[in-house]
Amino acid sequence: MTEYFHSVTLEEEKCRGCTNCIKHCPTEAIRVRNGKATIIKERCIDCGECIRVCPYHAKKAVTDPISVMDEYEFKIALPAPSLYGQFGQEFSRERILRGLLELGFDWVFEVARAAEIVSDATRHILKSDNVKKPVISSACPAVVRLIQVKFPNLINNILKIESPMEVAARIAKQTVAKEKNIPAEKIGVFFISPCAAKVTSVKAPYEKKESSVNGVFAMKDIHIKLLEKMKNIPRNGECELVSAGACGVGWAGSGGECRALESYKSMAVHGIHNVTDIFEEIVEEKLKNVDFVEALSCTEGCLGGPLTVVNPFVAKTNLKWQVSMAKTMDFSEENTADYYQELLWTKDMEYKPIMKLDDNMMKAMIKMQKLEEINDGLPGLDCGACGSPSCRALAEDIVRGLAYETDCIFKLREKVSNLADQMKAFEHIYKPKQTD
Secondary structure, three states: OOOOOOOEEEOHHHOOOOOHHHHHOOOOOEEEEOOEEEEOOOOOOOOOHHHHHOOOOOEEEOOOOHHHHHHOOEEEEEEOHHHHHHOOOOOOHHHHHHHHHHOOOOEEOOHHHHHHHHHHHHHHHHOOOOOOOOEEOOOOHHHHHHHHHHOHHHHHHEOOEOOHHHHHHHHHHHHHHHHOOOOHHHEEEEEEEOOOHHHHHHHOOOOOOOOOOOEEEEHHHHHHHHHHHHOOOOOOOOOOOOOOOHHHHHOOOOOHHHHHHOOOOEEEEEOHHHHHHHHHHHHOOOOOOOOEEEEEOOOOHHHHOOOOOOOHHHHHHHHHHHHHHHHHHOOOOOOOOOOHHHHEOOOOOOOOOOOOOOOOHHHHHHHHHHHHHHHHHOOOOOOOOOOOOOHHHHHHHHHOOOOOHHHOHHHHHHHHHHHHHHHHHHHHHHOOOOOO
16 A cells, blocks of 8 residues: 655654544544554544544644754745634734734735635636536645545545645645746745645645645744744734735635535535535435535644644634625635636645455455454454454454454353353363262
């Protein structure tokens, strides 16, 4: 199987083997063996669910250090729209953007503006008769990876448009190179991210050969520094950096992309397990009268990303205020009719099967039969005590030679009980007779 870069990693010394993570992973990518968790790279989609649920903080996202900015002559910040939800009403969008300049960036380009461009391009695509519906948004890289490893039948449903992050990076770099007459290689573009999956999509893009983004900073690493800088910035005042309207800012929360499309045949789903349920309905052709699905891995969308700071429901309230303020300066009108094809993917996506037991078809069929036999003999409780997320996953691990049937505590107890019965029978047979 082809491997790719993973931003979600494990700090083994912090792991206590509690099995919390294995029960929440949507692709069963985690096992606990010998008291420690391990991540199966072929299965991981970098959604960050394990980061969210680990009580010992043994899972973390690998992002770029702030110092990477020093490698470039001109530095551009790309704030995700969800950044605006991390601050209360005393911090306007203008103040946040000016605060980023105080952090050392030379310019700021709103990803929310690129989101409006993507929304307009999506409208053009949805009007075409050549698209497979329902069209599934490609804005969330964890969702795209989920389709890649678990729902191959839906690959053709994916919206083949670059994410707002990539569109923003390209526009920002081209603009500065032209206006400032600076070579592109000396311009650093840095995305301020709410999630780990965005890091993966930059380091190993699935839609093109190389990302336009030069680095990804975790929102939680920027938050305190930005807060301190903003305290010294006046509350009022215009900012020429503001370029997005309400539609683009609203992309930060679940349903934002659907609202930007203004289509009654669209639906929004958030939370990776809810997304999985909806995808199963699409595969089974149960989802009717829906042309577009906005699917986001995190609860409340990017506002609930594992690299954010504020509770997603508090962030949602903050964002509502930011959206209401953006309505007074709505820049969301965009017409991409003449150039939207420039935003399309330039690379095809491959299916990465996670249930492939063997390269040889006959051997794979034999192993699958063995897997089913083992699974039928397991209790079916999916308790996770064995270190695998489900009984079927344990059966697969056994067939792969990565686990034993006695890893199941019920099977172990059954074996111990049978052994005890055998010992008793042995004692009864060979117990020496007492003589008078």
